[in-house]
Amino acid sequence: MPSPRAGTRSTRTSRAGLERRRVFAAAARGLCAAGRRFDARGWVLGTSGNFSVVLSRRPLRLAITSSGEFKGELTADRILEIDGDAGSVVKGGGRPSAETALHVEIVRERDAGAVLHTHSVWSTVLSEAHAGERGLVIEGFEMLKGLEGVTTHDHREWLPILDNDQDMDRLAGRVGRVLREHPSCHGFLLRRHGLYTWGDTLPQAVRHVEILEFLLEAVGRTFGRTSWPS
Amino acid sequence: MPSPRAGTRSTRTSRAGLERRRVFAAAARGLCAAGRRFDARGWVLGTSGNFSVVLSRRPLRLAITSSGEFKGELTADRILEIDGDAGSVVKGGGRPSAETALHVEIVRERDAGAVLHTHSVWSTVLSEAHAGERGLVIEGFEMLKGLEGVTTHDHREWLPILDNDQDMDRLAGRVGRVLREHPSCHGFLLRRHGLYTWGDTLPQAVRHVEILEFLLEAVGRTFGRTSWPS
Amino acid sequence: MPSPRAGTRSTRTSRAGLERRRVFAAAARGLCAAGRRFDARGWVLGTSGNFSVVLSRRPLRLAITSSGEFKGELTADRILEIDGDAGSVVKGGGRPSAETALHVEIVRERDAGAVLHTHSVWSTVLSEAHAGERGLVIEGFEMLKGLEGVTTHDHREWLPILDNDQDMDRLAGRVGRVLREHPSCHGFLLRRHGLYTWGDTLPQAVRHVEILEFLLEAVGRTFGRTSWPS
Amino acid sequence: MPSPRAGTRSTRTSRAGLERRRVFAAAARGLCAAGRRFDARGWVLGTSGNFSVVLSRRPLRLAITSSGEFKGELTADRILEIDGDAGSVVKGGGRPSAETALHVEIVRERDAGAVLHTHSVWSTVLSEAHAGERGLVIEGFEMLKGLEGVTTHDHREWLPILDNDQDMDRLAGRVGRVLREHPSCHGFLLRRHGLYTWGDTLPQAVRHVEILEFLLEAVGRTFGRTSWPS
Numbered sequence: 001m002p003s004p005r006a007g008t009r010s011t012r013t014s015r016a017g018l019e020r021r022r023v024f025a026a027a028a029r030g031l032c033a034a035g036r037r038f039d040a041r042g043w044v045l046g047t048s049g050n051f052s053v054v055l056s057r058r059p060l061r062l063a064i065t066s067s068g069e070f071k072g073e074l075t076a077d078r079i080l081e082i083d084g085d086a087g088s089v090v091k092g093g094g095r096p097s098a099e100t101a102l103h104v105e106i107v108r109e110r111d112a113g114a115v116l117h118t119h120s121v122w123s124t125v126l127s128e129a130h131a132g133e134r135g136l137v138i139e140g141f142e143m144l145k146g147l148e149g150v151t152t153h154d155h156r157e158w159l160p161i162l163d164n165d166q167d168m169d170r171l172a173g174r175v176g177r178v179l180r181e182h183p184s185c186h187g188f189l190l191r192r193h194g195l196y197t198w199g200d201t202l203p204q205a206v207r208h209v210e211i212l213e214f215l216l217e218a219v220g221r222t223f224g225r226t227s228w229p230s
Numbered sequence: 231m232p233s234p235r236a237g238t239r240s241t242r243t244s245r246a247g248l249e250r251r252r253v254f255a256a257a258a259r260g261l262c263a264a265g266r267r268f269d270a271r272g273w274v275l276g277t278s279g280n281f282s283v284v285l286s287r288r289p290l291r292l293a294i295t296s297s298g299e300f301k302g303e304l305t306a307d308r309i310l311e312i313d314g315d316a317g318s319v320v321k322g323g324g325r326p327s328a329e330t331a332l333h334v335e336i337v338r339e340r341d342a343g344a345v346l347h348t349h350s351v352w353s354t355v356l357s358e359a360h361a362g363e364r365g366l367v368i369e370g371f372e373m374l375k376g377l378e379g380v381t382t383h384d385h386r387e388w389l390p391i392l393d394n395d396q397d398m399d400r401l402a403g404r405v406g407r408v409l410r411e412h413p414s415c416h417g418f419l420l421r422r423h424g425l426y427t428w429g430d431t432l433p434q435a436v437r438h439v440e441i442l443e444f445l446l447e448a449v450g451r452t453f454g455r456t457s458w459p460s
Numbered sequence: 461m462p463s464p465r466a467g468t469r470s471t472r473t474s475r476a477g478l479e480r481r482r483v484f485a486a487a488a489r490g491l492c493a494a495g496r497r498f499d500a501r502g503w504v505l506g507t508s509g510n511f512s513v514v515l516s517r518r519p520l521r522l523a524i525t526s527s528g529e530f531k532g533e534l535t536a537d538r539i540l541e542i543d544g545d546a547g548s549v550v551k552g553g554g555r556p557s558a559e560t561a562l563h564v565e566i567v568r569e570r571d572a573g574a575v576l577h578t579h580s581v582w583s584t585v586l587s588e589a590h591a592g593e594r595g596l597v598i599e600g601f602e603m604l605k606g607l608e609g610v611t612t613h614d615h616r617e618w619l620p621i622l623d624n625d626q627d628m629d630r631l632a633g634r635v636g637r638v639l640r641e642h643p644s645c646h647g648f649l650l651r652r653h654g655l656y657t658w659g660d661t662l663p664q665a666v667r668h669v670e671i672l673e674f675l676l677e678a679v680g681r682t683f684g685r686t687s688w689p690s
Numbered sequence: 691m692p693s694p695r696a697g698t699r700s701t702r703t704s705r706a707g708l709e710r711r712r713v714f715a716a717a718a719r720g721l722c723a724a725g726r727r728f729d730a731r732g733w734v735l736g737t738s739g740n741f742s743v744v745l746s747r748r749p750l751r752l753a754i755t756s757s758g759e760f761k762g763e764l765t766a767d768r769i770l771e772i773d774g775d776a777g778s779v780v781k782g783g784g785r786p787s788a789e790t791a792l793h794v795e796i797v798r799e800r801d802a803g804a805v806l807h808t809h810s811v812w813s814t815v816l817s818e819a820h821a822g823e824r825g826l827v828i829e830g831f832e833m834l835k836g837l838e839g840v841t842t843h844d845h846r847e848w849l850p851i852l853d854n855d856q857d858m859d860r861l862a863g864r865v866g867r868v869l870r871e872h873p874s875c876h877g878f879l880l881r882r883h884g885l886y887t888w889g890d891t892l893p894q895a896v897r898h899v900e901i902l903e904f905l906l907e908a909v910g911r912t913f914g915r916t917s918w919p920s
Contacts, residue, residue: 046900
């Protein structure tokens with residue numbers, strides 16, 4: 001039976017509030033599905049990786065995976081909503097990924113709608129093998145056309161490699177500089193760490209993960225064993 | 231309650247129309263199942279690959295995957311029906327694959343009932359390693375008997391490799407010439423791109439994908455790291 | 461309502477007949493489950509592989525997979541019952557595997573209750589790399605203890621390699637001789653073809669497939685690229 | 691209808707007894723889930739591997755997988771409860787793993803809440819390649835942060851390698867000595883056998899398996915083919 005104060009409650013759960021909840025729920029479902037997909041391929045083993053979707057730009061709000069979760073077993077109630085300006089949790093009980101600052105930096109530099117970070121064996125191996133050159137050229141593959149804006153296999157993609165760092169503010173600063181230096185790159189590697197990529201939407205970012213992971217494996221299997229410095 | 235014009239409608243949905251819908255639905259279900267199968271093996275990452283089934287020969291109609299879909303998450307309503315002569319969409323809302331012209335060319339040259347195109351790491355690696363010879367010999371494997379018409383492992387299969395091209399009419403012309411030059415080949419590679427194969431039926435074409443991908447991996451793992459030109 | 465001739469029917473479906481059907485149904489279910497398991501690992505691609513379970517010894521009856529089926533999509537009604545002495549189909553509509561004679565030979569030589577044949581990339585690669593020695597030593601691995609009767613890792617398993625042959629009677633004769641020469645071997649490879657192994661029961665044979673495939677991959681990854689004759 | 695002695699029975703199934711059953715059931719469910727997870731990755735092929743969870747410390751009780759089970763098909767009723775002091779089965783019909791003594795040794799030395807043992811191809815290959823040095827250094831990888839207590843990629847993890855042994859008491863003694871010599875190690879390899887790791891909880895131990903297996907594969911693919919002694 002409706003309460004006499006139902007009107008008041010209905011005012012509190014305003015149309016905008018319902019819309020925000022709908023947007024969050026869709027983002028959370030998408031992040032869980034991406035987690036299952038990447039887990040099946042072994043790209044987020046041992047609770048590694050973190051994913052985010054932009055919920056609103058002003059103020060900047062992101063749905064982001066919390067730290068320490070197996071990404072193949074995510075549930076929507078484990079996804080956090082964070083304030084991208086303050087870096088604080090707006091909704092949800094977990095701890096946001098330590099790498100939240102990188103997600104926010106990428107969203108700002110690229111106007112991205114989703115940011116995905118995975119840890120695959122091949123990205124780890126190649127991030128070390130090409131660390132000396134501070135990046136990796138990938139060119140001539142049809143698969144490059146899966147990267148937004150690329151319309152021919154006859155494309156030269158530069159995948160920058162940054163040294164790993166536990167100081168996230170410093171690393172976010174370096175990420176920002178690399179993104180400005182390479183305005184057309186679609187991702188980057190952190191050395192002996194993994195891949196960051198992004199997209200206008202979550203499906204586009206998922207596609208970029210799969211394209212780049214495929215290309216890294218193809219390059220890795222072609223050149224085979226690489227020399228490991230020191 | 232039946233409308234007074236039900237008889238008219240029933241005439242419009244004629245027996246032939248029902249049969250066409252049944253044929254399309256079966257083809258679409260088969261293409262979705264093939265997509266899930268190949269996705270699980272990592273052969274259609276990042277929305278790559280495209281698949282088609284012939285619905286009728288005169289006029290030439292194909293059920294074909296639309297562009298930009300994750301092949302492991304296809305649903306029947308995302309499959310297009312296209313006019314093979316005009317290259318236009320007859321039914322369905324998406325954009326047909328850019329490579330539709332290659333499917334039509336193969337259907338005509340080989341009288342194929344289904345055409346499948348996958349992007350695996352091993353086909354990509356070997357398409358480059360053997361590009362200089364414009365093809366690859368695969369011989370002596372029992373698995374070759376999975377290719378239609380091959381009855382002994384003591385068979386020499388020539389898998390042609392064509393340079394990749396974004397001009398689909400020009401590439402379709404080259405595909406046609408290669409198929410006429412090698413009338414008994416069961417597939418071909420596009421350089422740094424992937425595998426095309428086909429069959430009288432969709433299950434036969436699926437079998438050909440699996441057989442050729444298996445053989446390419448076996449060859450790739452045997453010879454190991456190959457030298458990469460330039 | 462029971463027919464007046466129910467007694468007669470009940471006599472026809474005798475207790476022994478019911479038991480035979482139960483045994484067949486259990487064997488068929490087990491073969492379907494093994495097919496899904498091996499398909500997920502890529503060991504029966506392209507409808508390759510074939511599996512059998514002994515239903516009775518006198519007369520010799522086997523449940524066996526029919527030819528041309530995707531082993532990951534087997535259903536119980538696609539499993540055949542064959543007469544092992546005559547080599548003929550007793551029940552079921554398909555065509556028995558061309559390699560049925562090898563299954564019968566192994567059942568007789570080893571008193572096996574189940575025979576499994578898989579086509580993996582690593583067994584194919586190693587069957588060629590070690591063809592000159594007509595076999596492969598696998599020793600010192602804990603996993604060897606998964607082979608029936610082996611109680612220590614300090615075991616030397618000889619895995620014979622036979623040349624492939626399309627004459628099944630001749631090949632069955634050679635299989636018989638190799639099994640008698642190597643009475644303690646748990647499997648063998650056919651060159652550029654695949655693995656045969658067996659067990660007292662189907663679960664034991666499944667275990668033997670997994671153990672031997674694991675060991676072949678471990679050996680293959682250790683020694684890496686092998687030289688390929690000619 | 692309740693028996694007149696229902697009260698007595700209800701006393702026997704005391705609150706503590708219910709709690710013990712709840713704890714056991716949760717442990718068993720977790721072990722089954724871990725089995726499915728590792729089976730999907732090919733780390734427990736052929737019934738290899740064994741897993742345990744501590745149920746109580748005084749007296750020491752463990753839930754442990756029984757011998758000879760496919761770890762991807764475990765059911766809770768196949769999990770045993772054992773007395774860690776006596777090494778005897780308290781509940782359940784199977785045979786405890788031969789390696790139970792190693793689990794108990796690790797629980798005691800590390801105060802672990804869960805112990806997991808897997809057999810992967812890469813751990814097997816590297817356990818042999820580095821046997822001469824009696825261990826393996828893994829350093830500089832972000833993934834190392836997934837190991838409990840490690841807070842930076844700039845960490846040097848020593849993964850000891852012990853010779854394999856079928857005398858479990860002797861091997862347990864050697865395991866104890868290695869754990870005391872390397873008080874900060876998170877796991878060890880048995881030569882040509884597999885990985886042991888542990889955690890305060892089962893999810894932590896699962897995370898350690900995934901982290902270490904990932905790192906071993908990354909190291910293995912980097913250095914490629916290794917020389918095999920003898």
